[in-house]
Amino acid sequence: MIIMQVDLGKITKQRKALFLAYDQGFEHGPTDFDDENVDPEKVLKIADSGYFTGVVLQKGIAEKYYASPPAGGPAQVLERNYKVPLIVKLNGKTNLVKDEDPYSPQVCSVAEALSYGAAAVGYTIYLGSEFEAKMIEEFGKIEQEAEEAGIPVIAWMYPRGKNVADESDPKIIAYAARVGLELGADIVKVRYTGDLDSFKWVVQSAGKTKVVAMGGSKEEEPFFLNKVETVMEAGAIGMAVGRNVWQAEKPLEIAEKIAGIIWG
Ligand code: FBP
Numbered sequence: 001m002i003i004m005q006v007d008l009g010k011i012t013k014q015r016k017a018l019f020l021a022y023d024q025g026f027e028h029g030p031t032d033f034d035d036e037n038v039d040p041e042k043v044l045k046i047a048d049s050g051y052f053t054g055v056v057l058q059k060g061i062a063e064k065y066y067a068s069p070p071a072g073g074p075a076q077v078l079e080r081n082y083k084v085p086l087i088v089k090l091n092g093k094t095n096l097v098k099d100e101d102p103y104s105p106q107v108c109s110v111a112e113a114l115s116y117g118a119a120a121v122g123y124t125i126y127l128g129s130e131f132e133a134k135m136i137e138e139f140g141k142i143e144q145e146a147e148e149a150g151i152p153v154i155a156w157m158y159p160r161g162k163n164v165a166d167e168s169d170p171k172i173i174a175y176a177a178r179v180g181l182e183l184g185a186d187i188v189k190v191r192y193t194g195d196l197d198s199f200k201w202v203v204q205s206a207g208k209t210k211v212v213a214m215g216g217s218k219e220e221e222p223f224f225l226n227k228v229e230t231v232m233e234a235g236a237i238g239m240a241v242g243r244n245v246w247q248a249e250k251p252l253e254i255a256e257k258i259a260g261i262i263w264g
Contacts, residue, residue, distance in 0.1 A: 006152045006186050008210065010119040011054040011085050012237065016262050017187070017212055018255075019054040019087060020047040021242035026058050026092045037246040040065045046246060047084045051255040054087045054120065056240065059108040062088050062116040080117045087120045087154060088113035090142060091135075101161040103131035106138050110145040121146055122154040122189070127176045129161035136183065143184045154212075154240075155185035167191065170198035177206040185209050189240045191216070192227055199234035215241030221254060228261045238262050 011017060022043050024032045036042050040061045047055035057066060066086050067078035080086075090113065093104040104124045113121050123142055125135045139155065146153045157176035159167045166172070170193035180188035188206055192213045193199045203211050213231040215224075224244050231239060239258060248254045 006147060006150065008152050008186060011087065011152060013053050014263065015237060017053045017210075017238035017240075018051060018259055018262055019056055019212065019238070019240040020052045020084075020245060020255075021056045021215065021240050022047070022061070022246070023056055023058050023089045023092060024242055026094065028095055032243060032247070034247075043246050044082050044084075046251045046255065048082045049252055049255060051252070051259040052084050053238075054085045055082070056087045056089055056122060056242075058089050058092055059112060059116065062086060062113070062118070067116045078116060085119035086117050087122050088116060088118040089122045089124075091123050091138070101130035101163075102126045103129065103134060106142070110142060110149060110151075114149060114151070118151065120152040120154055120186075122156060124156035124158060125176075125179075125183075126158055126160040127179060128159045128164040128172070130163075132161075139183060147184075152186035153184070154187040154189055155180045155183065156189045156214075157185075158191070168194070170194070170201070174198075174202045174205040177202045177209070177211060181205070181207045181209040187212055187237070189214055192231060196230050196234055199231060199236070203235040211236040212238050212240045215239060215244045218243045218247045221248070221257075224254075225257055225261065228258055232261060 067080050069075045070079045090108045091104040091106045123139050143153050157180045159172045159176050173190050173193050177188050177190050187210045189212050245251050245255055
């Protein structure tokens with residue numbers, strides 16, 4: 001079978017991307033939430049505002065909120081309730097297990113993700129973890145299935161574990177981006193390195209694999225927006241951000257500002 005180059009058109013606009021991440025309930029627990037953003041419907045409304053080119057969900061929220069059976073229709077056939085493209089995160093782990101070397105198991109298949117209406121899938125690899133080989137192997141299979149289905153794969157490339165002295169080290173982040181390219185990821189999501197030159201090197205290391213920067217924990221707005229500007233100047237295609245949007249007092253205002261930088 002000849003595998004075609006995957007088209008990123010469904011999760012980008014003018015080749016740029018802004019993804020709203022909402023898998024923190026699994027990764028960190030509801031401690032990240034308040035009365036508003038604990039409700040997936042409210043966050044999906046933010047995601048559907050027109051500023052985002054994708055929303056990142058675990059399978060449970062995809063199945064129970066993003067898509068549902070049409071009224072009176074068969075339960076097996078799901079219909080989308082939102083316009084924003086869906087990116088299903090295929091693996092996940094809680095932060096209750098304090099293993100120094102993390103492993104994030106696959107909890108959803110590409111086929112399942114497609115049944116919820118996924119336009120792309122995502123998977124975290126903790127590069128440097130003792131379980132790195134297991135995650136690389138799982139990722140390889142996902143990559144192949146996604147390519148056959150014609151949907152892009154986004155790799156969350158997070159160096160972590162006792163072999164990684166400093167997960168913010170720009171050299172290790174560039175290494176993670178490069179591994180993403182070599183594994184066939186269409187987009188890598190990496191931590192911001194802290195300055196323009198080192199992030200340019202990350203983007204260069206990723207080659208034809210596109211780069212988005214993760215948002216991280218909530219920061220002061222001017223500081224965060226400055227980070228978005230530098231990320232874009234370095235050649236990334238955009239941001240995958242969660243807490244800096246839905247934890248903001250006015251999520252749509254900051255979403256508009258971020259989008260203004262990305263597409264401005
Ligand atoms: P944020 O913008 O809220 O940081 O979301 C990005 C993200 O990658 C989420 O997809 C994921 O749940 C979380 O960060 C993982 O963070 P951690 O570094 O604590 O593992």
